[in-house]
Amino acid sequence: MELEELKEKLPNLTDPNLLEAMLKYGTVHVFQDGKTITEPGQFIKMVPVILEGAIKIMRMDEDGKELFLYYLEPGETCALSLTCCSASKPSEIKAVAEEKTTLIGIPIQKHEEWTDKFKQWKEFVAMTYQTRFMEMLVALDAVAFKRMDERLMRYIVTKMKQQKTNELHTTHQEIANELGTSREVISRLLKQLEKKKWIELGRNIIYIRDDFEELISI
Amino acid sequence: MELEELKEKLPNLTDPNLLEAMLKYGTVHVFQDGKTITEPGQFIKMVPVILEGAIKIMRMDEDGKELFLYYLEPGETCALSLTCCSASKPSEIKAVAEEKTTLIGIPIQKHEEWTDKFKQWKEFVAMTYQTRFMEMLVALDAVAFKRMDERLMRYIVTKMKQQKTNELHTTHQEIANELGTSREVISRLLKQLEKKKWIELGRNIIYIRDDFEELISI
DNA sequence: TTTTTTATGTGACTAATATCACTAAATTGA
DNA sequence: TCAATTTAGTGATATTAGTCACATAAAAAA
Numbered sequence: 437m438e439l440e441e442l443k444e445k446l447p448n449l450t451d452p453n454l455l456e457a458m459l460k461y462g463t464v465h466v467f468q469d470g471k472t473i474t475e476p477g478q479f480i481k482m483v484p485v486i487l488e489g490a491i492k493i494m495r496m497d498e499d500g501k502e503l504f505l506y507y508l509e510p511g512e513t514c515a516l517s518l519t520c521c522s523a524s525k526p527s528e529i530k531a532v533a534e535e536k537t538t539l540i541g542i543p544i545q546k547h548e549e550w551t552d553k554f555k556q557w558k559e560f561v562a563m564t565y566q567t568r569f570m571e572m573l574v575a576l577d578a579v580a581f582k583r584m585d586e587r588l589m590r591y592i593v594t595k596m597k598q599q600k601t602n603e604l605h606t607t608h609q610e611i612a613n614e615l616g617t618s619r620e621v622i623s624r625l626l627k628q629l630e631k632k633k634w635i636e637l638g639r640n641i642i643y644i645r646d647d648f649e650e651l652i653s654i
Numbered sequence: 655m656e657l658e659e660l661k662e663k664l665p666n667l668t669d670p671n672l673l674e675a676m677l678k679y680g681t682v683h684v685f686q687d688g689k690t691i692t693e694p695g696q697f698i699k700m701v702p703v704i705l706e707g708a709i710k711i712m713r714m715d716e717d718g719k720e721l722f723l724y725y726l727e728p729g730e731t732c733a734l735s736l737t738c739c740s741a742s743k744p745s746e747i748k749a750v751a752e753e754k755t756t757l758i759g760i761p762i763q764k765h766e767e768w769t770d771k772f773k774q775w776k777e778f779v780a781m782t783y784q785t786r787f788m789e790m791l792v793a794l795d796a797v798a799f800k801r802m803d804e805r806l807m808r809y810i811v812t813k814m815k816q817q818k819t820n821e822l823h824t825t826h827q828e829i830a831n832e833l834g835t836s837r838e839v840i841s842r843l844l845k846q847l848e849k850k851k852w853i854e855l856g857r858n859i860i861y862i863r864d865d866f867e868e869l870i871s872i
Numbered sequence: 873t874t875t876t877t878t879a880t881g882t883g884a885c886t887a888a889t890a891t892c893a894c895t896a897a898a899t900t901g902a
Numbered sequence: 903t904c905a906a907t908t909t910a911g912t913g914a915t916a917t918t919a920g921t922c923a924c925a926t927a928a929a930a931a932a
Contacts, residue, residue, distance in 0.1 A: 495791065495794060495795070495798070497795060497798070497799040501799060503794070503798045503799075515783070515787060516787060518783075519780075519783055519784035519787050519788075522780060522784060523784055528788070528791055551776070552770075552776075558769070558770075562737075562740060565733070565736075565737055565783050566737035566740065566741055568787075569733060569734060569737050569786075569787075569790070570737075570746070572787070572790045572791075572794070573713065573746055573790075575794060576713060576721070576790070576793060576794050576797065577713070577715060579794065579797045579798045580713070580715070580721045580797045580834055581715040581717075581719060581721075581834070583918070583919090584918080584919070585918095607878085607879065607880090608879075608880070609878095609879080609880095616798055616799070617919075617920075618919085618920055618921075619879090619880085620880095620881090620882085620919095620920080620921075620922095621918095621919060621920070623879095623880060623881065623882085624881085624882080626880095627880095627881075627882090637880085638928095639878090639879060639880075639927080639928055639929075640878095640879075640928095640929090801888070801889090802888080802889070803888095825908085825909065825910085826909075826910065827908095827909075827910095835889075835890080836889085836890060836891075837909090837910085838889095838890080838891080838892095838910095838911085838912085839888095839889065839890070841909095841910060841911060841912085842911085842912080844910095845910095845911075845912090855910085857897080857898055857899080857908090857909060857910070858898095858899095858908095858909075
């Protein structure tokens with residue numbers, strides 16, 4: 437990859453020395469849509485910085501039940517990989533490419549070196565911790581304080597924004613997995629939303645009304 | 655406060671220059687048992703480093719429903735105060751002194767300065783993010799994947815460890831608040847534990863069998 | 873086209889938790 | 903000491919979510 441290309445993908449990182457170092461020591465990886473990038477128990481050797489696509493971060497319990505936490509989008513990195521790496525502990529989460537995703541993997545030693553060397557990297561890491569902490573709180577609020585109908589509606593909004601569309605190509609089972617519930621529950625709740633004419637249901641697709649987000653906040 | 659005293663309270667921070675700086679720029683505060691230190695919406699101007707006692711960190715929803723997240727113990731700091739401060743955003747959590755608590759408040763500019771200046775402070779901050787992230791995951795697991803009976807048992811163990819006792823001086827209402835449920839639910843579940851002879855109930859007190867922790871993990 | 877697979881719809885039932893209503897006991901404090 | 907307050911116990915009922923069983927429909931494969 438060329439410096440110019442990296443610069444374009446990461447508009448927030450402007451320090452040419454940092455970008456040069458990223459190219460020199462980082463390795464570019466491409467993951468196809470749906471590919472699992474990390475699973476709980478696996479050791480992480482790199483700090484991933486997303487260049488293109490999106491990664492879905494999920495928490496899992498012992499029985500394999502899952503819970504969606506947040507997306508990593510271009511220009512972002514994973515706070516958990518920062519902490520897991522440093523502590524040389526295995527991953528606590530599952531990361532799946534939500535679409536075809538390109539990322540640059542930074543070796544952990546370089547990350548630690550750069551927090552001293554590059555002010556911008558230090559700020560990038562600090563910003564990462566901050567946004568991820570907030571997203572963890574959002575995820576926590578959902579499971580702790582919200583009912584499934586509200587969680588589902590927020591999930592739809594999050595997906596719409598992430599995919600920049602109002603047609604979600606997914607199955608009820610997939611949604612159920614990400615919300616840590618069962619397919620029947622999601623089917624029924626979606627049916628309720630359809631009755632209210634807020635969405636329309638098809639096989640493998642959900643059409644969402646343009647004003648869905650305003651509707652749900654009432 | 656004297657350097658020697660601070661050294662003793664914070665055995666993990668050995669750099670004398672760092673400790674000197676903490677004394678010079680930090681301010682010592684004492685909070686009585688039960689005193690609220692921060693509430694959601696309030697701005698945080700200091701990074702607190704706990705010297706004595708313990709602080710209970712809680713998440714709240716709009717209706718005032720609460721959820722216990724974790725304790726801050728001596729030698730620790732709050733990851734959320736680090737991120738909130740830097741972003742000059744209001745607090746996302748409620749912090750309450752769990753016992754009489756002494757802390758030293760570090761001005762936010764000093765924190766940022768010290769992450770460059772003192773390797774040990776940088777490591778301290780990194781460690782803080784790491785442990786807090788893990789504790790957030792534990793809290794998330796509990797609400798996402800565990801039933802109330804298990805959450806209650808884990809809560810009892812956490813309290814026992816924190817207070818280094820097997821007599822908890824608390825009310826059912828207090829426990830219910832911290833677990834985000836209602837008093838009746840807790841009363842009933844405690845009664846079940848009493849029937850199993852794992853605990854004994856009194857007014858404002860719960861006596862816990864010494865082998866409680868081993869019992870629950872079966 | 874026919875079969876097979878995958879996805880969805882839905883009734884019936886169960887489980888977990890929340891809420892309401894009330895009683896009773898322990899503690900406080902006037 | 904005795905009324906008021908706080909804390910705890912518990913039945914009845916409601917709500918929410920999870921599970922089971924099966925029907926139906928759409929898409930993919932043979």
